[in-house]
Amino acid sequence: MWTESVDLHCHSWHSDGLHSPTEMAERAFQSGVKVWSLTDHDTDTGWQEASNACEKLGMRFIPGVEITCEVELQSSTKNPSSWHLLAYFPEGASQEFSDWLLSLKDARVPRMKLMLQALAEMGHEIPLEDVEKFAEDSLGRPHLARAMVEHGIVESVSEAFEKWIGNDGPAFRERPLPTVSEAVKMVHQSGGLTSLAHPYYYGIELDVLVPTLLRLGVDCIEAVHNSHPDSYRWKLMQQGFPVTVGGDSHGTENRPSPGKICVPIKQLHPCFHP
Numbered sequence: 599m600w601t602e603s604v605d606l607h608c609h610s611w612h613s614d615g616l617h618s619p620t621e622m623a624e625r626a627f628q629s630g631v632k633v634w635s636l637t638d639h640d641t642d643t644g645w646q647e648a649s650n651a652c653e654k655l656g657m658r659f660i661p662g663v664e665i666t667c668e669v670e671l672q673s674s675t676k677n678p679s680s681w682h683l684l685a686y687f688p689e690g691a692s693q694e695f696s697d698w699l700l701s702l703k704d705a706r707v708p709r710m711k712l713m714l715q716a717l718a719e720m721g722h723e724i725p726l727e728d729v730e731k732f733a734e735d736s737l738g739r740p741h742l743a744r745a746m747v748e749h750g751i752v753e754s755v756s757e758a759f760e761k762w763i764g765n766d767g768p769a770f771r772e773r774p775l776p777t778v779s780e781a782v783k784m785v786h787q788s789g790g791l792t793s794l795a796h797p798y799y800y801g802i803e804l805d806v807l808v809p810t811l812l813r814l815g816v817d818c819i820e821a822v823h824n825s826h827p828d829s830y831r832w833k834l835m836q837q838g839f840p841v842t843v844g845g846d847s848h849g850t851e852n853r854p855s856p857g858k859i860c861v862p863i864k865q866l867h868p869c870f871h872p
């Protein structure tokens with residue numbers, strides 16, 4: 599039996615999505631979703647609204663977060679700046695977990711200040727407020743790039759990354775990220791479970807990736823991600839891990855709504871069964 603009524607990966611304007619949690623919940627509902635998770639990057643600030651919206655719609659809400667972690671294994675084919683770990687709390691999360699997320703966010707401001715300082719030293723002064731006004735939450739490089747466009751330093755967000763703040767750029771500064779193992783530990787301690795988001799992005803062969811995930815204590819694998827080719831989804835489903843399913847909708851044109859993504863119920867972790 600397959601289902602299309604589960605989507606466990608979605609973003610709102612609490613991170614880099616375009617719409618409110620309510621809007622995304624309604625879009626999920628319209629697409630026939632019955633079990634839905636909002637997984638904004640490194641923040642839980644959208645949960646309350648999402649949960650209220652789901653209650654009205656009669657949809658089951660799973661509080662989730664997509665945690666930005668350090669790269670665990672270096673790839674010879676890809677160069678990701680981080681690994682993404684999805685965390686889910688079917689029974690709700692602890693205060694301790696929320697506090698931990700906040701502590702991660704606090705690390706972002708000092709890092710942004712370092713990048714602004716680097717830009718200033720190269721003749722481009724931008725006040726922190728001019729970056730912050732683009733960020734609903736979780737201040738990051740995309741917001742800085744928009745401020746750079748506004749200040750006329752570059753013409754586009756992509757130019758900002760190419761010339762200045764990409765991973766090899768002169769104004770790039772590392773931010774301290776949690777390791778996958780640290781994040782897994784915190785999620786487990788807070789009563790949740792984890793899934794490695796879109797493994798395709800990391801460029802690691804499965805015979806290396808799978809033992810690593812086992813060692814790290816990751817509970818599931820996001821085999822069915824929007825960007826994965828069918829053949830890769832299928833391979834991931836054969837690894838003995840429970841799987842999760844994620845449309846990764848940001849409310850943008852290419853994928854405006856959660857849902858309409860197929861997963862075999864037998865493979866799906868039991869916590870998420872419709």
Ligand SMILES: [Zn+2]
Nearest residue numbers: 664682795796
């Ligand atoms: Zn991601």
Ligand SMILES: [Zn+2]
Nearest residue numbers: 607609664846
């Ligand atoms: Zn995502």
